[in-house]
Amino acid sequence: MNKTFPKDFLWGASISAHQTEGAYATDGKGLSVQDTRPRDNHEIADFTVAVDHYHHYKEDIALLAELGIKIFRFSIAWTRIFPHGRGEINQKGLDHYSDVIDELLKYHIQPYITLSHFDLPQALEDEGGWSNRATVTAFKEYAETLFKAYGDRVTHWLTINEPNIMLLVDRKILGKEIPLNEKYQQFHHLMMAEKYAFDRCHTLVPGGQIGPVPNISLVYPATSKPEDNQAALYFNSVRNWAYLDFACFGRYNAVFSDYLCQNNIDITFAPGDADLMKTALPDFVAMNFYTTVTVEQPTTTGDMKNGISDQQSEDIMERGFYKGFTNTYLKKNAFNWTIDPLGLKTTLQTLYDRYHLPIIITENGLGAEDHLTDDEKIHDEYRIDYLAQHTEQCLAAIHAGVELIGYSPWSAIDLISVHEGIKKRYGFIYVDRTDADEKAQKRYKKDSFYWYQKLIEEG
Ligand code: BGP
Numbered sequence: 340m341n342k343t344f345p346k347d348f349l350w351g352a353s354i355s356a357h358q359t360e361g362a363y364a365t366d367g368k369g370l371s372v373q374d375t376r377p378r379d380n381h382e383i384a385d386f387t388v389a390v391d392h393y394h395h396y397k398e399d400i401a402l403l404a405e406l407g408i409k410i411f412r413f414s415i416a417w418t419r420i421f422p423h424g425r426g427e428i429n430q431k432g433l434d435h436y437s438d439v440i441d442e443l444l445k446y447h448i449q450p451y452i453t454l455s456h457f458d459l460p461q462a463l464e465d466e467g468g469w470s471n472r473a474t475v476t477a478f479k480e481y482a483e484t485l486f487k488a489y490g491d492r493v494t495h496w497l498t499i500n501e502p503n504i505m506l507l508v509d510r511k512i513l514g515k516e517i518p519l520n521e522k523y524q525q526f527h528h529l530m531m532a533e534k535y536a537f538d539r540c541h542t543l544v545p546g547g548q549i550g551p552v553p554n555i556s557l558v559y560p561a562t563s564k565p566e567d568n569q570a571a572l573y574f575n576s577v578r579n580w581a582y583l584d585f586a587c588f589g590r591y592n593a594v595f596s597d598y599l600c601q602n603n604i605d606i607t608f609a610p611g612d613a614d615l616m617k618t619a620l621p622d623f624v625a626m627n628f629y630t631t632v633t634v635e636q637p638t639t640t641g642d643m644k645n646g647i648s649d650q651q652s653e654d655i656m657e658r659g660f661y662k663g664f665t666n667t668y669l670k671k672n673a674f675n676w677t678i679d680p681l682g683l684k685t686t687l688q689t690l691y692d693r694y695h696l697p698i699i700i701t702e703n704g705l706g707a708e709d710h711l712t713d714d715e716k717i718h719d720e721y722r723i724d725y726l727a728q729h730t731e732q733c734l735a736a737i738h739a740g741v742e743l744i745g746y747s748p749w750s751a752i753d754l755i756s757v758h759e760g761i762k763k764r765y766g767f768i769y770v771d772r773t774d775a776d777e778k779a780q781k782r783y784k785k786d787s788f789y790w791y792q793k794l795i796e797e798g
Contacts, residue, residue: 425480436488449495486543491545503554530585531616550625555686569636585616622696627701628683631677753765
């Protein structure tokens with residue numbers, strides 16, 4: 340059996356705009372919900388400076404070229420293009436990303452651009468955000484603007500980053516809780532926004548290819564008890580397949596529909612939605628994977644906390660459907676996220692078997708507190724170990740027949756964690772700052788940089 344990856348395998352690295360760029364109000368950029376979100380912990384870095392990728396992008400891309408990546412997954416900040424979400428275009432914003440794209444192409448690195456990564460314009464949020472159907476139209480106009488501006492150089496696009504996590508883990512991602520009824524009308528609007536992006540990309544971008552980019556954690560039952568299997572069935576649908584069945588089949592998943600019905604949730608369609616759902620379809624599935632999740636059937640008594648406070652921890656629960664369960668067969672990282680490399684292979688096989696579309700992994704990584712030594716090294720062997728185990732399972736999935744076309748781990752460079760600041764580092768490149776002190780943000784190559792460079796060279 341071939342021990343190496345296909346020669347055309349798309350080795351990449353990933354970031355998002357708000358977690359790396361900083362320059363949160365520079366060159367005409369408007370405020371997003373990530374700039375205004377309530378912060379319960381003022382000890383951790385916010386996104387105002389982040390790792391100043393906005394000004395360091397040439398240096399960072401040169402390092403990524405040295406790393407040897409073939410693709411670079413990054414997101415465009417909607418509020419750099421439309422400071423108020425719609426209406427007047429900010430030419431400086433359009434110019435900035437045009438320069439970023441040209442810098443990547445200079446090194447023959449293919450851009451994989453995420454249209455939106457948790458950073459809805461605040462001006463649209465003020466009008467109801469994803470609860471307001473008008474936001475779908477604003478997103479369509481935003482996507483069309485990018486396709487027209489960059490479609491001559493960028494063929495591969497991702498829609499909206501992890502809509503499932505944005506909705507299910509709203510407190511962590513957005514700093515607020517969305518009521519259940521509203522949450523699933525937002526689901527419909529997010530999914531329709533994605534459909535418009537599929538449709539317009541295929542119309543406006545020559546050879547354009549586009550895909551959804553959910554966070555997929557396969558859900559295991561805590562025991563072989565039929566009740567626990569039911570709990571896993573429902574959470575797999577609510578967390579994973581609801582989003583991908585809508586994107587890839589243009590349908591409401593049957594188990595998810597029952598979940599909505601049991602919660603008395605009615606979804607309002609707009610005229611034309613049912614048709615566009617079926618006709619606008621993706622070319623590939625992008626998937627972010629960190630871990631798997633285990634659930635049990637909730638008992639009718641005991642402490643029942645509704646909702647999910649973190650996508651990885653066991654304190655997820657929805658009364659009557661599922662409750663997080665500690666899987667003692669899996670190790671955990673320092674931030675309480677389980678580690679399940681074989682679960683990645685199983686997830687890839689399950690996904691491919693269900694959708695039969697090419698798959699690219701656009702996030703996978705280990706958040707850890709790295710340390711810069713006096714001789715300017717970062718010995719992150721724990722990250723090498725995590726990535727080695729997961730890329731090994733990627734190869735095993737390919738040998739098992741999965742059309743896995745690429746692996747773009749999180750993250751290219753250290754960045755500000757969604758809610759745990761800079762101390763939770765993911766990058767191949769270390770950025771010298773702390774949560775409290777921005778310092779000079781000097782860049783250093785970690786041991787994992789050299790490990791990944793070798794893996795890309797040798798496949
Ligand atoms: C995913 C997001 C990324 C990143 C990652 C790590 O859900 O797409 O933006 O945040 O999770 O999560 P965290 O930053 O909480 O460690």
